Amino acid sequence: MMSRLDLFSPSYEVARRRFRDTANEAGATLEQHPVDPGADLTIDVATLGHANPRWAVVVTSGLHGVEGFFGSAIQLAWLTRLKSGGPLPGGGAIVLIHAVNPYGFARLRRTNEDNVDLNRNFLDTRDSYTGAPAAYAALDPFLNPASPPSLLEPFRLKALWHIKRNGLPMLKNAVAGGQYRFPRGLFFGGYGPAAATRIMQQHLAAWLGGAQRTIHIDLHSGLGAHGRYRLLLAESMRPSQSEWYRDTFGSEVVEPLDSVDGTAYDASGTLGGWAMRHLSDTRYRFVGAEFGTYPILRVLGALRAENRAHFFSRPDVGAFRRARNELLECFCPHDRRWRELVVAQGLAIIDQAVRSQTTE
Ligand SMILES: [Zn+2]
Incomplete structure (x- = not known):
């Protein structure tokens, strides 16, 4: 073998x-x-x-x-x-x-x-492809900034602040549970x-x-x-x-x-x-x-950076390559x-x- x-x-x-x-x-x-x-x-x-x-x-x-x-x-x-x-x-x-x-x-x-x-x-029915948990909508600006990823941004600190405020179980369900409202956002379930x-x-x-x-x-x-x-x-x-x-x-x-x-x-x-x-x-x-x-914070950070790079960076810039490599490492070390x-x-x-x- x-x-x-x-x-x-x-x-x-x-x-x-x-x-x-x-x-x-x-x-x-x-x-x-x-x-x-x-x-x-x-x-x-x-x-x-x-x-x-x-x-x-x-x-x-x-x-x-x-x-x-x-x-x-x-x-x-x-x-x-x-x-x-x-x-x-x-x-x-x-x-x-x-x-x-x-x-x-x-x-x-x-x-x-x-x-x-x-x-x-x-989903079972066509009309259920709609909406987002209220907590997701509140976190949308943090999760999905409409700009390229930045190495200078204190992502970890911001994330820890949200976790302290809401608790990790609540955040996991609200963020990763799926949403049908922000098509450029993380965990979008489609229309x-x-x-x-x-x-x-x-x-x-x-x-x-x-x-x-x-x-x-x-x-x-x-x-x-x-x-x-x-x-x-x-x-x-x-x-x-x-x-x-x-x-x-x-x-x-x-x-x-x-x-x-x-x-x-x-x-x-x-x-x-x-x-x-x-x-x-x-x-x-x-x-x-x-x-x-x-x-989990490294993985979430990788998902967020790659998503920003996908929508807001050119593929030939270093930030895009970095984000893609980090995503690959996070899902297949x-x-x-x-x-x-x-x-x-x-x-x-x-x-x-x-x-x-x-x-x-
Ligand atoms: Zn998976």
């Missing part, structure tokens, strides 16, 4: 080619769904295993664009292991969905071509379903191939302790419902939505919430696997140890999910 470090691709194009090639060599059925007319940006789907599966394990990468560098590495690690004789248990299907937001992956953004956070874009959202909504049920039970692992990075992960549940649930997740993945890593000081926060329009509400022909279970990188850890842990989560399906 190739070294875990080699699994990290230098660009979206390379990642996509390696995903397709390795999936082919591993005997997968491949689909490509373009999100742009040029077809250079595609969601690629590899399906392996039984044609009429009893169960399915779904693994998505790059819902948040730039996070795809790390998610793609985990998917490639799994395919590479299978190709070199790794186990594919009978009776089920593995569905690997590569680069749900290919634009963001290719352009090193977390959002899509319309600055939309796709994990806030899966309607994005191309990628429609592709997922139209095809996800078919990719499951009629499986009666599904476990979906959605790979994310940027929140939590460096090199460690938490599994965030998609919806608030009773302790009896979350018990299955604790038994399968370990209670120390499973985090319900209502935990006050954890990694999770309440969000609208998430992929997981949508899938659990709509895919009623299968018993759908979902975790957002969130791998930590750097402290270069550190060898981090990269080895996340691939090993990502594979272990997929293995736990598969084992839970085969032993049930």
